[in-house]
Amino acid sequence: MKKNLFTRGATGAIVASVIATTAAVEAHATDLTLCWAAWDPANSLIELSKDFELQSGHTMSFEFVPWTSFADRMLNELNSSGQLCDLMIGDSQWIGGGAENGHYVKLNDFFDANGITMDDFLPATVTGYSEWPKNTPNYYALPAFADVVGWTYRKDWFERPELQTEFMDTYGRKLDVPASLEELKDIAEFFQGRDIDGTTVYGAAIYTERGSEGVTMGVTNALYNYGFQYENPDKPYDLEGFVNSEGAVAGLELYKELYDIGTPPGSSNWYMSENIDAYRSGQVALQMNFAFIWPGVEADETVGGGNTGYFPNPAGPAGQFAQLGGQGISVVSYSDKQDAALEYIKWFAQPEVQQQWWNLGGAPALRAVVEADDFAASQPYAQAFLDSMAIVKDFWAEPAYADLLIATQERMHNYVIAGEGTAKEALDGLVRDWTEVFEDEGKL
Amino acid sequence: MPLSPMDTAAAKTPVGMAKRIRGLSDRTIAWIFVAPTIFLLLAVNIFPLIWTIRLSFTNFRVNRPNKDVDWVGLSNYKRILSDPDVWNTMQATAHFLIWTIALQVLIGFALAFLINKKFRGNDMWTTIIVFPMMLSPAVVGNFWTFLYQPQIGLFNYVVAFFTGADPASFSMIGDVHLAPWAIVIADTWMWTPFVMLICLAGLRSIPDSIYEAAECDRASKWRQFWTLTIPMALPFLMLAVLFRGIENFKMFDLVVQLTGGGPGNTTTLTSIDLKREAFEKWRTGYSSAYAVILFVTVFGLASIYVKALNKVKER
Numbered sequence: 001m002k003k004n005l006f007t008r009g010a011t012g013a014i015v016a017s018v019i020a021t022t023a024a025v026e027a028h029a030t031d032l033t034l035c036w037a038a039w040d041p042a043n044s045l046i047e048l049s050k051d052f053e054l055q056s057g058h059t060m061s062f063e064f065v066p067w068t069s070f071a072d073r074m075l076n077e078l079n080s081s082g083q084l085c086d087l088m089i090g091d092s093q094w095i096g097g098g099a100e101n102g103h104y105v106k107l108n109d110f111f112d113a114n115g116i117t118m119d120d121f122l123p124a125t126v127t128g129y130s131e132w133p134k135n136t137p138n139y140y141a142l143p144a145f146a147d148v149v150g151w152t153y154r155k156d157w158f159e160r161p162e163l164q165t166e167f168m169d170t171y172g173r174k175l176d177v178p179a180s181l182e183e184l185k186d187i188a189e190f191f192q193g194r195d196i197d198g199t200t201v202y203g204a205a206i207y208t209e210r211g212s213e214g215v216t217m218g219v220t221n222a223l224y225n226y227g228f229q230y231e232n233p234d235k236p237y238d239l240e241g242f243v244n245s246e247g248a249v250a251g252l253e254l255y256k257e258l259y260d261i262g263t264p265p266g267s268s269n270w271y272m273s274e275n276i277d278a279y280r281s282g283q284v285a286l287q288m289n290f291a292f293i294w295p296g297v298e299a300d301e302t303v304g305g306g307n308t309g310y311f312p313n314p315a316g317p318a319g320q321f322a323q324l325g326g327q328g329i330s331v332v333s334y335s336d337k338q339d340a341a342l343e344y345i346k347w348f349a350q351p352e353v354q355q356q357w358w359n360l361g362g363a364p365a366l367r368a369v370v371e372a373d374d375f376a377a378s379q380p381y382a383q384a385f386l387d388s389m390a391i392v393k394d395f396w397a398e399p400a401y402a403d404l405l406i407a408t409q410e411r412m413h414n415y416v417i418a419g420e421g422t423a424k425e426a427l428d429g430l431v432r433d434w435t436e437v438f439e440d441e442g443k444l
Numbered sequence: 445m446p447l448s449p450m451d452t453a454a455a456k457t458p459v460g461m462a463k464r465i466r467g468l469s470d471r472t473i474a475w476i477f478v479a480p481t482i483f484l485l486l487a488v489n490i491f492p493l494i495w496t497i498r499l500s501f502t503n504f505r506v507n508r509p510n511k512d513v514d515w516v517g518l519s520n521y522k523r524i525l526s527d528p529d530v531w532n533t534m535q536a537t538a539h540f541l542i543w544t545i546a547l548q549v550l551i552g553f554a555l556a557f558l559i560n561k562k563f564r565g566n567d568m569w570t571t572i573i574v575f576p577m578m579l580s581p582a583v584v585g586n587f588w589t590f591l592y593q594p595q596i597g598l599f600n601y602v603v604a605f606f607t608g609a610d611p612a613s614f615s616m617i618g619d620v621h622l623a624p625w626a627i628v629i630a631d632t633w634m635w636t637p638f639v640m641l642i643c644l645a646g647l648r649s650i651p652d653s654i655y656e657a658a659e660c661d662r663a664s665k666w667r668q669f670w671t672l673t674i675p676m677a678l679p680f681l682m683l684a685v686l687f688r689g690i691e692n693f694k695m696f697d698l699v700v701q702l703t704g705g706g707p708g709n710t711t712t713l714t715s716i717d718l719k720r721e722a723f724e725k726w727r728t729g730y731s732s733a734y735a736v737i738l739f740v741t742v743f744g745l746a747s748i749y750v751k752a753l754n755k756v757k758e759r
């Protein structure tokens with residue numbers, strides 16, 4: 001009888017403690033929604049986040065939107081103070097609007113309280129993804145995905161002796177990774193319309209897309225390297241002579257020439273996915289694209305496994321720069337689950353999580369990972385990624401970035417693809433458009 | 445004598461309620477029935493319209509909730525009407541409208557005329573012809589981008605077959621001269637069946653006796669077509685033009701999928717431009733004025749057209 005009473009008591013205690021624990025976990029557990037673009041790295045993040053779910057007891061939901069409608073959908077969400085997203089991996093250009101319009105939570109105090117320092121991250125990513133105003137210690141995001149425009153090329157084609165000989169005869173140099181954008185243009189021209197193994201191939205797949213940001217993300221890689229600057233370094237928003245400098249005109253002309261003589265027919269509206277398709281299907285010798293695609297290229301049966309080489313955007317007369325991509329992760333100020341969202345950021349900032357992020361196909365910006373001795377040799381594209389991240393420049397991140405971007409898309413597409421007017425007229429027009437935007441904003 | 449259903453319902457009505465209803469006039473009862481619909485209409489259509497008109501006189505931007513909203517008078521309207529880019533999009537829209545309507549009416553009527561004849565497999569052909577309009581415009585836009593691909597596109601190969609040109613030598617959606625026609629062709633392919641169906645209804649509404657009378661008067665087929673078929677089918681044709689005109693004035697999805705408004709601004713129609721202003725640049729006040737201008741344009745043109753349509757019907 002005593003034993004029976006003891007057993008009953010023990011069982012009751014166990015049941016009570018289980019109920020209490022479950023209740024405590026349930027009270028603590030939160031379902032967090034993370035919003036990002038629908039692309040390969042997002043799948044890696046789902047995988048990575050399983051570890052967070054195990055550790056924290058929270059559950060993660062994901063809202064991924066294709067790149068071409070990502071900005072429309074997510075900026076709509078933020079502008080309407082929507083509560084769909086607790087965490088937002090927003091584009092780098094949104095940081096100004098996110099901060100000034102109160103969409104993102106300022107993270108300085110949180111970083112200080114949890115020992116997270118921005119010195120641990122690649123400086124370009126901190127400036128590009130986290131700071132507003134730029135170059136001030138006001139942080140609204142943690143660098144989440146480091147990305148940059150770079151190039152892939154068909155190494156197996158480049159190594160063919162007959163092509164090597166012909167290229168040497170035509171251009172007087174070895175068919176190899178181009179040292180300049182001029183050389184890249186020559187290579188694209190060389191491959192344009194060439195017959196390789198019974199198939200007609202073309203030079204390069206470059207960004208030409210009209211609807212979102214494509215042609216801008218492409219053309220800037222030529223503009224930067226020929227002397228284009230967004231503004232007078234000594235006088236903010238002073239554009240004349242910087243946006244439309246002689247160098248900038250030459251850079252824009254080069255991009256148009258590359259489009260005219262070295263790209264596949266019909267590539268007038270191509271962005272990331274079209275370029276990937278063209279490259280993987282063996283249509284082009286060179287591909288401009290963000291580095292996020294490189295793990296997928298390497299794993300591809302046809303073009304991967306040593307058939308592809310990777311290199312940073314080649315230099316121009318004014319230096320070597322590349323268009324920054326990538327995003328930071330922010331806590332949405334309209335979320336009522338901010339504590340759990342901050343927990344996620346704290347977890348994500350850990351070096352072992354960042355290392356795992358790289359292993360799964362993500363692109364960390366934590367210096368402990370990317371500056372480790374074995375990083376450059378860890379993947380065939382790792383060195384090109386590091387070299388590219390060292391030369392980045394980004395588009396405007398002003399709250400009015402969308403107005404600035406749309407004007408750029410229009411001017412660049414009109415000149416490069418539609419062939420309307422001259423490069424000088426296109427850039428002069430861009431100065432007028434941007435000036436009008438800054439006047440509307442009260443900054444001029 | 446058995447009670448009618450109405451009498452049965454009346455008998456079942458509680459006495460109290462019956463007395464209350466009996467006190468209401470027919471007009472009041474009518475209002476009770478109509479009120480929910482009117483309320484819904486006001487909430488969903490009229491209120492947003494009035495709100496849009498109000499916003500069109502301000503510099504409001506929905507993405508700047510912290511910024512002061514100023515009354516700017518007619519400034520938005522002046523900016524829009526004096527902006528050459530807006531007039532370019534109007535021109536692109538007019539080109540698209542005129543050519544799609546002309547081609548769709550011409551081909552749609554011809555198809556309806558053929559389908560109206562009794563022949564074997566008539567129903568099967570009708571179903572096949574109607575198939576494109578059952579698809580989503582976004583899907584149509586997407587697959588026409590493949591059809592127009594210079595290297596693999598069927599369209600280029602068909603043109604090449606007849607002209608002897610290299611299929612890769614021209615790009616329908618990448619060339620400023622061809623892109624406006626690329627969207628006209630895709631839209632015509634999709635919506636000609638709709639015009640055909642309306643024309644078919646018109647043709648089938650013409651009584652056979654009229655043609656029999658014309659035969660007795662020894663009128664030739666050609667004369668019957670111009671003096672009987674066309675005038676009697678004209679109201680239906682005009683209705684088809686009205687529907688397609690309104691639809692194509694606000695065309696968005698098919699063109700965005702096909703060309704994204706490019707190359708340059710060649711195929712940027714007013715609806716695409718408006719969407720960019722409203723939901724990409726977030727110039728809410730400006731885009732509200734733009735929307736009001738488009739609304740007045742469509743509403744005005746449609747009103748004039750409907751009056752003309754009624755006159756044709758009365759003849």
